[in-house]
Amino acid sequence: MNRFVPSRRGLLRGMLGGSAVFLGLPWLEARATCDTGFPKRFGMFTWGNGNLPDRWTPQGSGVDYTLSEQLMPLAAWQSRMTVCTGLEIKVPNTSPHWSGAVALLTGQELDGDDDSWTVRAPTIDEVIADAIGGDTLYRSVLVGVADAETFSYQGPNAPNFGETSPFALYERLFGSTFREPGKKGVVDPSLGRRRSVLDAVMGDLDRLSSRVSAADRVRLEAHSDAVRDLEQRLARLEEDPPDLAACERPSTPDEDYPDIDGRQQLSAKCRAFADLVAMSLACDQTRVFNISHHRPLSNVLFPGATDGHHNLTHNEGGEQPEVHDATLAVMEELAYLYEALDRIPEGDGSVLDHCMVLACSEISEGRTHRLDEVPFILAGGACGSIGMGRHVRSDGRENVNKAMFSVLTALDLPITSWGAEDTEVTGGWDQLEGA
Amino acid sequence: MMQPRLRPVLLAVLALGCGNDDPVGGTDTDPVVVVPDEPTAVPVQPLLRRLTSAQYAASVVTLLGPAADASVRLEPDVDELGFASVGAGVNAVSALGVERYEDAAAQIADRVVAEGALVDLLACEPTGPADRACADEAIDALGRRAYRRPLEADETAALGDLWQVLAEDHGTETAWRDLITTLLQSPWFLYRVELGDGAGQLTDHEWLTRTSFLLFAAPPDDAMLDRADAGELSDPKDRAAFVDELLDDPRLDAGVRAFVTEWWHLEELQALDKDPLIFGHAHPELGPAALEETLTVVSDIVLGDADFRDVLTTNRSYIDPRLAALYEVPAPALDGFGWTELPRSRPGVLGHASFLALHAHATRTSATDRGLFVRSTLLCQPIPAPPADIDTTIPEPNEDAPTLRDRLAVHLESPSCAGCHALTDPIGFAFEQFDGVGRWRTTEGGATIDPSGELDGTAFADAAELAGVLREEPILLPCWSTSLWHYATGRIEAPLATTDWMAEAWAAEGHALRPLLRELVLSDAFSAVEAP
Numbered sequence: 001m002n003r004f005v006p007s008r009r010g011l012l013r014g015m016l017g018g019s020a021v022f023l024g025l026p027w028l029e030a031r032a033t034c035d036t037g038f039p040k041r042f043g044m045f046t047w048g049n050g051n052l053p054d055r056w057t058p059q060g061s062g063v064d065y066t067l068s069e070q071l072m073p074l075a076a077w078q079s080r081m082t083v084c085t086g087l088e089i090k091v092p093n094t095s096p097h098w099s100g101a102v103a104l105l106t107g108q109e110l111d112g113d114d115d116s117w118t119v120r121a122p123t124i125d126e127v128i129a130d131a132i133g134g135d136t137l138y139r140s141v142l143v144g145v146a147d148a149e150t151f152s153y154q155g156p157n158a159p160n161f162g163e164t165s166p167f168a169l170y171e172r173l174f175g176s177t178f179r180e181p182g183k184k185g186v187v188d189p190s191l192g193r194r195r196s197v198l199d200a201v202m203g204d205l206d207r208l209s210s211r212v213s214a215a216d217r218v219r220l221e222a223h224s225d226a227v228r229d230l231e232q233r234l235a236r237l238e239e240d241p242p243d244l245a246a247c248e249r250p251s252t253p254d255e256d257y258p259d260i261d262g263r264q265q266l267s268a269k270c271r272a273f274a275d276l277v278a279m280s281l282a283c284d285q286t287r288v289f290n291i292s293h294h295r296p297l298s299n300v301l302f303p304g305a306t307d308g309h310h311n312l313t314h315n316e317g318g319e320q321p322e323v324h325d326a327t328l329a330v331m332e333e334l335a336y337l338y339e340a341l342d343r344i345p346e347g348d349g350s351v352l353d354h355c356m357v358l359a360c361s362e363i364s365e366g367r368t369h370r371l372d373e374v375p376f377i378l379a380g381g382a383c384g385s386i387g388m389g390r391h392v393r394s395d396g397r398e399n400v401n402k403a404m405f406s407v408l409t410a411l412d413l414p415i416t417s418w419g420a421e422d423t424e425v426t427g428g429w430d431q432l433e434g435a
Numbered sequence: 436m437m438q439p440r441l442r443p444v445l446l447a448v449l450a451l452g453c454g455n456d457d458p459v460g461g462t463d464t465d466p467v468v469v470v471p472d473e474p475t476a477v478p479v480q481p482l483l484r485r486l487t488s489a490q491y492a493a494s495v496v497t498l499l500g501p502a503a504d505a506s507v508r509l510e511p512d513v514d515e516l517g518f519a520s521v522g523a524g525v526n527a528v529s530a531l532g533v534e535r536y537e538d539a540a541a542q543i544a545d546r547v548v549a550e551g552a553l554v555d556l557l558a559c560e561p562t563g564p565a566d567r568a569c570a571d572e573a574i575d576a577l578g579r580r581a582y583r584r585p586l587e588a589d590e591t592a593a594l595g596d597l598w599q600v601l602a603e604d605h606g607t608e609t610a611w612r613d614l615i616t617t618l619l620q621s622p623w624f625l626y627r628v629e630l631g632d633g634a635g636q637l638t639d640h641e642w643l644t645r646t647s648f649l650l651f652a653a654p655p656d657d658a659m660l661d662r663a664d665a666g667e668l669s670d671p672k673d674r675a676a677f678v679d680e681l682l683d684d685p686r687l688d689a690g691v692r693a694f695v696t697e698w699w700h701l702e703e704l705q706a707l708d709k710d711p712l713i714f715g716h717a718h719p720e721l722g723p724a725a726l727e728e729t730l731t732v733v734s735d736i737v738l739g740d741a742d743f744r745d746v747l748t749t750n751r752s753y754i755d756p757r758l759a760a761l762y763e764v765p766a767p768a769l770d771g772f773g774w775t776e777l778p779r780s781r782p783g784v785l786g787h788a789s790f791l792a793l794h795a796h797a798t799r800t801s802a803t804d805r806g807l808f809v810r811s812t813l814l815c816q817p818i819p820a821p822p823a824d825i826d827t828t829i830p831e832p833n834e835d836a837p838t839l840r841d842r843l844a845v846h847l848e849s850p851s852c853a854g855c856h857a858l859t860d861p862i863g864f865a866f867e868q869f870d871g872v873g874r875w876r877t878t879e880g881g882a883t884i885d886p887s888g889e890l891d892g893t894a895f896a897d898a899a900e901l902a903g904v905l906r907e908e909p910i911l912l913p914c915w916s917t918s919l920w921h922y923a924t925g926r927i928e929a930p931l932a933t934t935d936w937m938a939e940a941w942a943a944e945g946h947a948l949r950p951l952l953r954e955l956v957l958s959d960a961f962s963a964v965e966a967p
Contacts (some may be wrong), residue, residue, distance in 0.1 A: 079591060220483070
């Protein structure tokens, strides 16, 4: 079986077999391009601990539908997004939260038990970054608003972490090495020296790699891949930046977002991140982003809440008004992300039009860790690759992997299957792909 | 296999219960203890462990001196079996992690230059780019500290070439700055490389590094590396004498603190999530103060060679005015920390704000969390997570169920819950007389709190009695020995024969931790690696 291996990342990925099986044909990156010439981008927006499914599912389906109570913050975006409901994560729910998170984003069951587990395959953002992230400064940009964990894995035992400080993200993307298009700024003279240093580091990694156990070699290989990416990035920074009309240095976020009443400034942070991510897309610094509002199981204290989010989902009685408020707060941030992407014009449309933004959580009802009715919203549509403005509902608990397959093919990844064993699918979700 | 040894007890005066300033050291009249024979060690495959964030910080200071002590942001540590030190041998670094290594190296090197500390780091100061002999001498000295072993000739040559090119183009100061960033990003610095000597043992330098990180939470310094270079750690007698020196070194305090911090996850106290609207004592400085209290109390017990199990029961504590106010006792010092005696109701670290606040929610207590810590961390009895598909809602406080014990009764009535909650909640109820940040209370919702219960058949009246029961649990020493093994070796596998031997040796040494550390680092099990 041929696998598409765009970089040396093969070792880590190949060990246990990724979820995506690619066609054995050389794949042209130009395929992930809109007719207008703008690249297609993929964005993920995740939050932990689910929703309240009874107050989430819209009324009606197709284009004539009425938004639900929990989706009301997204009302302004109804024609630009498609809400998918009735999907199920089809794995045994052996580890609360983690079973769902792993299967949702890698297509297959986790490896291990509740005490000690890892993924069997890279998460979808990594699979997509491998395919469309190679030409930009960053394969992907990861952000953790409340926690550093973004729920992204390069492969088994290789978790990715997100930037938790908007200011630090600004410094990385738009700091001293950033040059605005068209402006013939001076190339940072330290770039060449940094590359010499990284060359020496690569040499050490290669020599050590030949002397360690097979398992350790896989880990060193991941380390080498990341060093090589960094070297390539420094080389690209010495070239003139792409000439993109909408690209400009954004305003500087606050250096710090101190807690207020013992609570994080989630909204201010999330919005600062959204603005930076949107501009990094417009400047073509990356084509893949992953914003984790808060991670699965996160016990983050929302403003006004009387307990942490995870505790509330289990312990709040009645109709769970505080859990409901937390979901609304997250949806407000998702709406802001759409707005930040849509604010930047690209051609006749906006950055949002050229994105496929997937918003999801690892479970539906938090109290019981339900894996059916999993929240799943697409926006942007990647220049018409998937029709927007709809509510697509499965009445038969459709396998969520089918919807993921549709997302991957909408971004022109030449896959033939997604998932493994019982969860494997070999095609997309017809209802979603039909207009 | 080692011969059984007869040694004087390190400290015979602990029965007197004196302070921490007692001199350590036995005399010929001390009683002798018989340390049991070590079981045959099973060699295991070498393991590459990445430095944890704390070890990285300590390594930077050892390499470059206190001037380099910049607070840098690294990728977060990932725990395995509850230990960052074990996760460090399992997980791969992320792209962000590598970027942060580069960034941190630049910040640290810039700081060394800005502080004018560079010249002190150079064993020889080259007159210019052509002065390679001198540059190589300086590189050898820096490189040895960074890699925790002497450099190979080709390594010195490669680093020297890099330095020379940089020095020719950018001057010697920039070249040294960049050389430091190279060392700080080398896998030989970032990983604790153990390849073995080819004959089933760690090399002397690898053993030294493992021992130094265990005992001092830092890599070996020049003086220690000199001993290994000179072959003075090869002979078992020399090695034992060397370990005795290390165990008397003040840096042991840092090692004990690092172990306890990882074992009990005390680093989470740096950012305690407590609702200040509910807990008047919640304050950003409460967590750090509680951390200092617990670490000092434990370290004092270890350095005083007291029975380590005293950590569960001692009432002697080290608190500042903030903790004194929380505990409702007079502050021992107007400003800063001082020693004091806490009431009997606060047994050892289980009566500290550290345990009580960490194992509670942001707005209230959690009998389950507190019980879970006792079961899983102190008794090594893992409790599975609740089944994924059950409703875990517990009743709101109400007139019929004013206390948490009343409300959690549902846990114990439902068969699918009781299997686990019967193990955790009754332990947690003993601590219900402490609120979510550790303040004493006797009532909840107007009803008197009942802290009594039983631990696996032994009844206790309250938290203090529970601590006394825990102290005598037969599983305690094997459990704690296993935890120490995981931390010391980074290994997921803990050979039962070895950890049982550790527990027996510990008991034979009057339960003092220092002699156990001696046995451990000198054991075959500690050093055995598979030949490649």
